[in-house]
Amino acid sequence: MRRFTQLFALMLMVLLAAGADAADRTSGGARQTTAAQRTKPTQEDRQLFDKATASWKNSSFTDHLHQQKGVGCVDCHGKSRPVKGDAADNATCSKCHGDYPALAARSKLPAKLANRNPHASHLGDIDCVVCHKAHTVSAPYCLGCHTNFDMRIPGGK
Numbered sequence: 587m588r589r590f591t592q593l594f595a596l597m598l599m600v601l602l603a604a605g606a607d608a609a610d611r612t613s614g615g616a617r618q619t620t621a622a623q624r625t626k627p628t629q630e631d632r633q634l635f636d637k638a639t640a641s642w643k644n645s646s647f648t649d650h651l652h653q654q655k656g657v658g659c660v661d662c663h664g665k666s667r668p669v670k671g672d673a674a675d676n677a678t679c680s681k682c683h684g685d686y687p688a689l690a691a692r693s694k695l696p697a698k699l700a701n702r703n704p705h706a707s708h709l710g711d712i713d714c715v716v717c718h719k720a721h722t723v724s725a726p727y728c729l730g731c732h733t734n735f736d737m738r739i740p741g742g743k
Contacts (some may be wrong), residue, residue: 629680647719648741657682662720673715686711702735704728 642649644657652662662674683689690706704717704726716727717739724741 648718676714679714
């Protein structure tokens with residue numbers, strides 16, 4: 587039942603966003619949108635919704651890994667409707683995954699690589715989304731410089 591509620595809430599948010607974008611504008615550029623315009627789905631609205639939820643429903647990305655655990659869009663993005671580029675912040679991630687010291691303790695590294703823990707690095711507490719992407723392939727940021735490191739990441743290649 588929770589997944590249905592989350593999926594319905596996401597669909598409603600996408601439809602509301604699409605309706606607001608499609609609203610007529612006055613000569614001054616202000617939007618004039620009625621409730622009917624915001625909630626009446628068009629074919630374009632359905633396509634936008636399908637695209638936005640495709641990876642959540644079935645992919646190797648982090649959003650699908652969350653979906654398999656019963657975590658929906660609202661859980662990471664909050665009650666406001668997510669927009670392109672609206673990433674979750676570290677405080678939200680840490681509610682389920684723990685803070686950086688807890689993550690560092692749980693990171694599974696061979697003993698010979700213990701000093702290469704991405705959750706206890708010289709970069710400090712960087713934004714989780716620098717490495718962990720939701721709707722695209724995740725990749726360890728460390729590999730940008732440390733090309734000889736062998737690192738795996740959930741939702742990555």
